Amino acid sequence: MNKNGGERALTITTKNSPFSIEDTEPLLPWLSSFGQSEGGGVSRLLYTPSWLEAQLALKQKMEQSGLHTYFDSVGNLFGRLEGKQDTVTILTGSHIDSVINGGKYDGTYGIIASFLAAQLVYQKYGKPKKNIEVVSLCEEEGSRFPLTFWGSGNITGKYSITDANNIHDANSVSLRTAMNEADFNPEHYQSPVRKDLEAFIELHVEQGIILDRTRTSLGIVDSIVGQRRFTVQISGESNHAGTTPMSYRKDSLYFASKYIYFLTNKAMKLDQDLVITAGKMNVMPNTPNVIPGNAEFTLDIRHHDEAVLETFCNEARHTLDQMAKELTMCAKMSKWLDIKPVPMNTPLTALATKIAKEQQISYRKLMSGAGHDAQVFGEYCPTALLFVPSKDGISHSPKEFTNKADLENGVRILTEFLYQLAY
Structure with a gap:
């Protein structure tokens, strides 16, 4: 250099x-x-x-x-x-x-x-x-x-x-x-x-x-x-991909996919100016024949109205907690950026x-x-x-x-x- x-x-x-x-x-x-x-x-x-x-x-x-x-x-x-x-x-x-x-x-x-x-x-x-x-x-x-x-x-x-x-x-x-x-x-x-x-x-x-x-x-x-960014961490359980029945799995990637799908559809129905992006993602252990035990990804949520942004982000947190209970896994949502319109x-x-x-x-x-x-x-x-x-x-x-x-x-x-x- x-x-x-x-x-x-x-x-x-x-x-x-x-x-x-x-x-x-x-x-x-x-x-x-x-x-x-x-x-x-x-x-x-x-x-x-x-x-x-x-x-x-x-x-x-x-x-x-x-x-x-x-x-x-x-x-x-x-x-x-x-x-x-x-x-x-x-x-x-x-x-x-x-x-x-x-x-x-x-x-x-x-x-x-x-x-x-x-x-x-x-x-x-x-x-x-x-x-x-x-x-x-x-x-x-x-x-x-x-x-x-x-x-x-x-x-x-x-x-x-x-x-x-x-x-x-x-x-x-x-x-x-x-x-x-x-x-x-x-x-x-x-x-x-x-x-x-x-x-x-x-x-x-x-x-x-x-x-x-x-x-x-x-x-x-x-x-x-305005925009808010979060890191979502989901903790499930790694196990054998061939011997673990579907009903007994704690698949963190399944949880993440279901959650992202829900938020994406919710945003499209709520307001055309509301945008959500699940960007960077890490899945562990990231192996073809092992059920993902942990998943971590970012959420980027944007809108020009602070009230709409606040309401949607609150619902995102509530939904994450609900899904964690239903799927008997642990989930945490940490905010690291909060910029107002x-x-x-x-x-x-x-x-x-x-x-x-x-x-x-x-x-x-x-x-x-x-x-x-x-x-x-x-x-x-x-x-x-x-x-x-x-x-x-x-x-x-x-x-x-x-x-x-x-x-x-x-x-x-x-x-x-x-x-x-x-x-």
């Missing part, structure tokens, strides 16, 4: 060579090359070598462009364009981490777009009144550890460093240990908590099909759905609409069914979330794609946004 990012440093421009809107597309594969997996996907999990390499390469790129750079103690990277007043900050960016074998636009595009928008607005208007900071947030996805929004959550005070002690990945490595291995020690960096943020602006690929199907260039998000800031969404009209870029208002860092910031400071289309609605996949014109339109909108807010 080259800690300076030099092995794949992309020489497009320097502070003596102006950036262009045309730099949007080539910067994306460069940043996505850090953690690139077979088949063109990206696997860049929190505090892994590929994650660190990407952050350090970005830091070098920011410094080459003339931005003042720094890390906070959890590994959020900032590039600052200092304002004349230097009292409040307009923050813009997205997350650097990925899902396993994800796409090259998710998170990455928001960082690149913010970096370019900061450069373009400075080239055109000079030094801003307020600070503009581009942020590469350390984590959002929850792909390595059973938590999400570690970057934005620390900035807003949702999390603290002590939370890192008791959270472990699949290899039993604690979050705190992983931080230390990546050289992020709270004693060596400033606190991530910020009190100077006047607004946060996030630009992201839609991760849905609406913009692509309607051939719309920009999505202006009104609100982001969050509306975006009305004046900022109005400003986005105004800019889109002035620049004659097609737009529409949307609700986001995916969680974003804007959801965490939205409860902390005025926040806007903007989308560009993702072809066929594909996301979290190597097939993720957004065309050049839409990528550049997003940067144009964001550049004007920064001008309106910071100058």
Whole structure:
């Protein structure tokens, strides 16, 4: 690993060579090359070598462009364009981490777009009144550890460093240990908590099909759905697959399947906007000729109405307890994520609409069914979330794609946004 990012440093421009809107597309594969997996996907999990390499390469790129750079103690990277007043900050960016074998636009595009928008607005208007900071947030996805929004959550005070002690990945490595291995020690960096943020602006690929199907260039998000995530653990009894009669079995996988089927059907009948996903699953002993004695899986439940979300989750718990009694097995449901539905800031969404009209870029208002860092910031400071289309609605996949014109339109909108807010 080259800690300076030099092995794949992309020489497009320097502070003596102006950036262009045309730099949007080539910067994306460069940043996505850090953690690139077979088949063109990206696997860049929190505090892994590929994650660190990407952050350090970005830091070098920011410094080459003339931005003042720094890390906070959890590994959020900032590039600052200092304002004349230097009292409040307009923050813009997205997350650097990925899902396993994800796409090259998710998170990455928001960082690149913010970096370019900061450069373009400075080239055109000079030094801003307020600070503009581009942020590469350390984590959002929850792909390595059973938590999400570690970057934005620390900035807003949702999390603290002590939370890192008791959270472990699949290899039993604690979050705190992983931080230390990546050289992020709270004693060596400033606190991530910020009190100077006047607004946060996030630009992201839609991760849905609406913009692509309607051939719309920009999505202006009104609100982001709430989501809750649980780990369900079921304890049955392992036994011989050939000699144990069906009526005597305590099959944890049967229990899990029956439970997931019930919740899925319940959600479809209750509300078309209610979505439930049973994602990661482990079955033990995971052997062809042994009845599964233990099963563990995650539940991801989302809706834009907190009351609907609460009612459904309560019923999910009640049903799990009932099934455990009926099947004479033990079951436990542990919640590890609880994010409430969050509306975006009305004046900022109005400003986005105004800019889109002035620049004659097609737009529409949307609700986001995916969680974003804007959801965490939205409860902390005025926040806007903007989308560009993702072809066929594909996301979290190597097939993720957004065309050049839409990528550049997003940067144009964001550049004007920064001008309106910071100058």
